[in-house]
Structures are given as structure tokens and as C-alpha cells.
Amino acid sequence: MQLSPAIGAPATRAPAPVLALVLVLASALVLAGTAGCGTRLPESAFGASSATAGATGTTGTTAAGGGNPASDTGVTPAEIRLGVVTSLTSPVGSEVFGGPRYGAQAFFQALNDRGGLHGRTVKLVTCDDGGSGIGNQDCVHRLVDQSHVFAFVSGSVLDYAGAPYVSGKAVPDVGGQPIGTAYDRWPHLYGIYGSSAPRDGHAVGWNGTLYQSTEVFRFFRERLGASSAAVVAYNQADSARYAAQLRAGLEAEGYRVLMQTVDFALPNFQAVAAAVRADGSQLLFDAMDTRGNAALCRSLDEAGVHVTAKVTNVQNWSEAVRTDYRASPACRDALWATSSSLGYEDVGHPAVAAFRAAMARYYPEREPLLSAWELEGWAGAQWLTDAMDSCGAQLTRACVERFMNRPEPYDAHGLLLPASFVPQPPPSGPTRACLNAARWQDSAQGGRGGWVTQVESMTTTCFDVPQLPYTP
Known part of the structure; x- marks a missing residue:
């Protein structure tokens, strides 16, 4: 699967989600995208x-x-x-x-x-x-x-x-x-x-083709009534490639999309904040690393720009958000994450x-x-x-x-959305796709802050969505 999150899921796990991580950093940079984490x-x-x-x-x-x-x-x-x-x-x-x-x-x-x-x-x-x-x-x-x-x-x-x-x-x-x-x-x-x-x-x-699904975009469209989104990427090939996948998925779900590109070495996130304000973008996706995301959030907070949801993926569903986004509490409070597994807070x-x-x-x-x-x-x-x-x-x-390789899907005793390894023909037409989602809330855990699951059940938060082909 391409170094991208669930978007781009090559109908793997029937098809499965793809995690977002295009690393290049100086020439190895981490890209964290967010679409289609589902099964x-x-x-x-x-x-x-x-x-x-x-x-x-x-x-x-x-x-x-x-x-x-x-x-x-x-x-x-x-x-x-x-x-x-x-x-x-x-x-x-x-x-x-x-x-x-x-x-x-x-x-x-x-x-x-x-x-x-x-x-x-x-x-x-x-x-x-x-x-x-x-x-x-x-x-x-x-x-x-x-x-x-x-x-x-x-x-x-x-x-x-x-x-x-x-x-x-x-x-x-x-x-x-x-x-x-x-x-x-x-x-x-x-x-x-x-x-x-x-x-x-x-x-x-x-034959060299993988598929991304659009359940994450559908989820936010139906849950939050979102119809517009901004996508921020570096001026670097892998980042731009993943941003294009995000745009394709968003547009397939009927979103108006604002594309923003910043220099990897000297990113002007103030300009991005101004563009997001002028556009009125409701959702914010990115093809950047944690460093870039934290800096972007600081610029949004400093400019007083608020989005309905800043969407990330399972890689960033962690306690580190508490410190990584300490300087931008308003943006942090808009963070959402999607995954194909339960949240670590779901101790019930x-x-x-x-x-x-x-x-x-x-x-x-x-x-x-x-x-x-x-x-x-x-x-x-x-x-x-x-x-x-x-x-x-x-x-x-x-x-x-x-x-x-057995035909029965496996769920790790309920920790994962059911998954299997039975080969199938290339996807054609809409497919049922499910996901889990959580939002960071500073008011959670007695004011200490934390991730709060936003779906009743990841096995019933499902959508019939298209599968979009791409070449990794």
C-alpha cells in the first residue's frame, strides 16, 4: 500500500486501509494523510x-x-x-x-x-x-x-x-x-x-494498481455536514502525490477543495491560514509531518482561524498530541482521527x-x-x-x-475491523467500508484532555463508497 493512510486502500483487507506515512526527511520526510481508514x-x-x-x-x-x-x-x-x-x-x-x-x-x-x-x-x-x-x-x-x-x-x-x-x-x-x-x-x-x-x-x-476508498470523506460529510476542505502539502514529490490522492477522494465525495502548497524548508503557514479563512474551508487535511502540522496549527490559532475538523489518521491517534499541539489548543481541540481499530481509551x-x-x-x-x-x-x-x-x-x-489464509475474517477479539487475505478481483463499483473515529477534546478526562470516540460502533459506522484506482 502506498505510503498514505487509509485513502489509497488497495481493496486490501478486502480492500484494506493504507496508513499514511510518506517519509523523506531532508530527503526523508513524514507525510501523514487521513483518508479512507476502514475496511x-x-x-x-x-x-x-x-x-x-x-x-x-x-x-x-x-x-x-x-x-x-x-x-x-x-x-x-x-x-x-x-x-x-x-x-x-x-x-x-x-x-x-x-x-x-x-x-x-x-x-x-x-x-x-x-x-x-x-x-x-x-x-x-x-x-x-x-x-x-x-x-x-x-x-x-x-x-x-x-x-x-x-x-x-x-x-x-x-x-x-x-x-x-x-x-x-x-x-x-x-x-x-x-x-x-x-x-x-x-x-x-x-x-x-x-x-x-x-x-x-x-x-x-x-498489476501495479491499488485503490483508495472514500469512507472518511463520506463520514465527515454526513456527520458534520462538511462540503469544503483544504489540503496542505509540501513542495516535494511524495507530499504532492499524496495530496493529489486526498483531493481525488474529496472531490469524488462532492467537496469543494482548496489546495495549498508550502516550501518544505521555509513553509509560510501564515499564508495558508489566510487562504483557509478566505475560503471558509470546513475540513483541513494535510500531507505533512508532525512538525509541519504543529506549526500550521500554531499559525491557525494565531490568526484566529477555526476549522470544523482538522483530520488526521491512526498514526497520530496518540497521547503525544497533548504536547505536540500545546501551543495551539484551539486547533488541537478540532483534531479528529480515523482508524480501523478500537481506541486505546475504550477500556470497557x-x-x-x-x-x-x-x-x-x-x-x-x-x-x-x-x-x-x-x-x-x-x-x-x-x-x-x-x-x-x-x-x-x-x-x-x-x-x-x-x-x-482462511476465508473467515479475523477481528483480534474485537480490536480490529474484520480482515482477511482472500484474493479478490479488482474492485468495481461501490463497496461497503467501515471506520472508527475519535476527536481530541481538551475538556475530556476531567479537563486533562484526551481522545473521545465519536462512533457508537466501528462495525456499524459503514458506507457504500467508490474505490478510486491509483498507481503507487
Whole structure:
């Protein structure tokens, strides 16, 4: 999937959302877009549930190693070795990509504390690829060839250059964040949002074409009555490309669109604020990094310009908003985020409560850094665990992949919109798409501020929307 958020979802996960992250920063810049974070599945999919009951899928535990064979690479009678690759020291900082790893680590620590899976404990072998393709290939080779991991889980990397090697070695990679197009190209790779692309190792998507859906734009049109939007981008190729996708999706939903471009090195956000005021734009989307977004919000607040919603995506659904936007409280109070997963504040849901309890126990220092990506890292670990649990004592990669490729959609015990990996023809005509949404409210949590979910249920907040083709 293109480095863009759910807009641009190549009918993946049937089709699935694409996360927005086009990084270039000096030549590696982070772009955070926001459209179409949802799932495209038939109504019947939303009655589906996980195959394994319980909060973490640990049925059938036995005494450590009792009767378990050394059934596959990375599997001994008493241990399962898994790999996690993260761009932890990337040029854009550790928190951009670090969240999923912490979520997965918390999941497996909790699992091991309860006795592991069928008597086996899980050993996570982590690797920081530094945000480079060469570093990623090095991590992949070290984990596959030296550590002999059974599978990868909950990866979040800037450049998945090692994907062909992982797939060529038939190592399952489950629950990774789809930054780039690897999870819509290679078999044996299973992104957190699913995929309905052929994934035959040849062209990305359908002969090089992916699809974006428009449910985010439809949601704001129907929920807030919005009919106009501004899109702000840098004068940089990837940023401009993603901004064009945003514009296409907005215009497909009948919005009047104001396009604004700023210089990457010396952005004039005061001019953008003036243009947004003159246009009367109701929504504000962007193809910029957090630094640019924070600066834009400051300019809007200083100019007294208010929009109905400044729309971001799941990557920015985090506690960091509290500090990143401290200098622009009015703009922060207009922030909305969309996703294909539950919010980490939804502790009334048992799976979210289990996640929060584990994070508080094992990583209490991350309380001010909680994010939707951490929860999705936990969900990826849950997915792989349920797949391994289905194998019983005879754990093999082939058995895990049978679970991953089954026709029944999977929802990580309610954490995710139902997702699957059954190949489908290219999308044609409107498709059912669903999403979750939250708004930052400074008045929430007793005035401390926080994200407040804005939909009754993400499985029923659904729309029949078009799928727009694009080339990544």
C-alpha cells in the first residue's frame, strides 16, 4: 500500500486501509494523510469473531515442554522464537515507529506470565533497522539466518527492503504496519489490515494498481455536514502525490477543495491560514509531518482561524498530541482521527482493558506515550498467537498460514475491523467500508484532555463508497 493512510486502500483487507506515512526527511520526510481508514467487507463479515476464545488466545496450555515436539524452525519443546523489526532509530525519531513493538512485547510478556502457549514460552528477538533499506535487510538476515525465528510479528519499518527475502524463505510475517507496498505484493506477509490483492510476488496490487476508498470523506460529510476542505502539502514529490490522492477522494465525495502548497524548508503557514479563512474551508487535511502540522496549527490559532475538523489518521491517534499541539489548543481541540481499530481509551472492551493492564504493568513509563499503533501491535501479536494456538502442540509455519489464509475474517477479539487475505478481483463499483473515529477534546478526562470516540460502533459506522484506482 502506498505510503498514505487509509485513502489509497488497495481493496486490501478486502480492500484494506493504507496508513499514511510518506517519509523523506531532508530527503526523508513524514507525510501523514487521513483518508479512507476502514475496511471493505460484506455486512456478513461483521458477525465474525476470532476462532479462539479468551482475551489472549492461550487455550490448551500444558506443563512447559510436556509432549511438545521441535516441530519447525524456531520451535522447541519449550520455546517459540519470534522476530520483531522496528525502525526505532529512524531519522524521524523512535516514537514514529516504536509503538507496535511495545504493544507486541507487552502481549507476549503477559502470555508468558500465564504459562505461555501450549507449554511453550515466547522469546521475542528484536532488531532496529535504523529506518534504512540496508539496515532492514541486515535485520531480516540476522533474524532468519542466525536467530532462526519461526515468524515475524507487528513490524513497523520505514523501508521493508527485506520483504522479498522473508517471503522467499516462507517465513510468516503477521500484523505488520503497511508502510509501503510490501504487504500488497508478497505472499507470507500479512499486514494488520488484511489484503484482497493477489500478493503473488509480482506486481503490487492488481498489476501495479491499488485503490483508495472514500469512507472518511463520506463520514465527515454526513456527520458534520462538511462540503469544503483544504489540503496542505509540501513542495516535494511524495507530499504532492499524496495530496493529489486526498483531493481525488474529496472531490469524488462532492467537496469543494482548496489546495495549498508550502516550501518544505521555509513553509509560510501564515499564508495558508489566510487562504483557509478566505475560503471558509470546513475540513483541513494535510500531507505533512508532525512538525509541519504543529506549526500550521500554531499559525491557525494565531490568526484566529477555526476549522470544523482538522483530520488526521491512526498514526497520530496518540497521547503525544497533548504536547505536540500545546501551543495551539484551539486547533488541537478540532483534531479528529480515523482508524480501523478500537481506541486505546475504550477500556470497557475486554481486549482493550487487557492491553492497558499489560502496558501499565510492564511499561508504566509509556503512559504518556500510549498510541493506537501500540494497541495495533498488541492486536498483531494476538493474531499470530491465535494462529499458533490453532496448531496445538504440532506448531508449524504451514499450519499458521492456513489460519491466516482462511476465508473467515479475523477481528483480534474485537480490536480490529474484520480482515482477511482472500484474493479478490479488482474492485468495481461501490463497496461497503467501515471506520472508527475519535476527536481530541481538551475538556475530556476531567479537563486533562484526551481522545473521545465519536462512533457508537466501528462495525456499524459503514458506507457504500467508490474505490478510486491509483498507481503507487
